[in-house]
């Protein structure tokens with residue numbers, strides 16, 4: 001019984017430690033990284049962690065609202081900034097940039113429908129980032 005408890009404790013301890021290092025790495029990376037980039041950063045730091053664990057941890061952090069999961073084309077991306085802010089997505093390279101425009105609280109207070117309760121909103125602008133605007137690649141898709 002005692003051994004089982006100790007096993008559980010060490011498992012929990014490992015989970016807590018991994019969760020903390022994943023969250024720390026995510027908060028340091030301001031480019032809304034994929035699970036793979038977070039994984040590479042942790043490996044570079046000598047963390048013995050698998051890509052599957054990093055992905056699972058990021059999902060759990062998003063579920064607990066300690067991070068935000070962003071869905072777009074390609075791999076899911078994660079955001080260590082949980083405060084309300086808007087994003088710009090480059091449709092050419094997939095980069096996600098935080099925008100400095102103020103969050104519109106009044107939208108959350110607007111009466112959308114009688115049977116919904118609004119807790120927040122997200123707004124994503126799409127276009128081409130500065131790096132991609134410089135490169136001409138002939139035909140652009142619509």
Ligand SMILES: [Zn+2]
Nearest residue numbers: 090093129132
């Ligand atoms: Zn771009």
Ligand SMILES: [Zn+2]
Nearest residue numbers: 079081087098
């Ligand atoms: Zn962001």
